[in-house]
Amino acid sequence: MQSAPFNPYTALGLDRRCSLEQIRFAYRILAKQFHPDRNLGSADALHQTQALNAAYEILSDPDRRAACDRELDAPPSKNSSTARYQKVQKNLSHDVFMRLEDFLRGATREVRINDPANPDGAERYELIIPAGSAPGTCFRLPRQGTFAGGKVQLRIKPLPHPRFKVRGPDLRCDLKIKPGRAREGGVEMMASLTGTMLRVLIPRGAGRNELVRVPGEGMPRPRGGRGDLLVRITYPVEIRVSPADRR
Numbered sequence: 001m002q003s004a005p006f007n008p009y010t011a012l013g014l015d016r017r018c019s020l021e022q023i024r025f026a027y028r029i030l031a032k033q034f035h036p037d038r039n040l041g042s043a044d045a046l047h048q049t050q051a052l053n054a055a056y057e058i059l060s061d062p063d064r065r066a067a068c069d070r071e072l073d074a075p076p077s078k079n080s081s082t083a084r085y086q087k088v089q090k091n092l093s094h095d096v097f098m099r100l101e102d103f104l105r106g107a108t109r110e111v112r113i114n115d116p117a118n119p120d121g122a123e124r125y126e127l128i129i130p131a132g133s134a135p136g137t138c139f140r141l142p143r144q145g146t147f148a149g150g151k152v153q154l155r156i157k158p159l160p161h162p163r164f165k166v167r168g169p170d171l172r173c174d175l176k177i178k179p180g181r182a183r184e185g186g187v188e189m190m191a192s193l194t195g196t197m198l199r200v201l202i203p204r205g206a207g208r209n210e211l212v213r214v215p216g217e218g219m220p221r222p223r224g225g226r227g228d229l230l231v232r233i234t235y236p237v238e239i240r241v242s243p244a245d246r247r
Helices: 008-012 020-033 043-059 062-073 080-090 100-105 179-184
Strands: 092-098 107-113 123-129 138-142 151-158 165-167 170-176 186-191 197-202 211-214 229-234
Touching (some): 100 151, 107 151, 123 151, 179 186, 197 211
Parallel strands (some): 092 151, 170 229
Antiparallel strands (some): 165 170, 211 229
16 A cells, blocks of 8 residues: 655644744644653654654755645655655754853764664764854754664754843843942943953943943854843942921
8 A cells, every 4th residue: 555645734734835933833832742751651642753843844944845845746656655754754853952151162962862663772973063053053963774864953052041141143141230330431340151251341321221232242153253242231229218307
């Protein structure tokens, strides 16, 4: 019996006219529903998760989506549908969360894949993340053994940081100063993401929540260089209320 071709639209429950935002929304909802952590020991949930990852990887890439549309519109052949399905099943995708500092200095991660469909057992790969990699960068590792020809797509994303917040290529943080410094202006020192000390120029008469930009101290950009550090100025405002009149 001829196997039906893998249809990423069906896997995500979407119409072929769906937008990228609809694809992302459907993937988030279904990935959470079938996540292995919520379905311990369920082979069906694992299979669904793999299919969702494969479908999202295809539909989120304009070129691959166009190629998929052409294949879905093409007349079926005896063996092509099975080959396409097997190829899709070899591809996996996963998000890798990293500390902000690791984007600047680089990192190495061990990737372990436990696929019940792999008779060779667990797969192990080394992911080398070069210094200066931008958040959102994708790395593709070729799979070996039974699933040779497939790829593991790994997208690096930032973990929350206690002091700095990521805003695209920029970082944001707060700097508390004394009211006198805000009134007179001057230079304040603060630690950067890497621990080096930065000079932050406070303008005379700086307002509360005013942003001061420190160029080149943000996150790495996809095409090289770094974004900026946006420092939000905070300080206490003294309020005095005179005592009640005595009569």
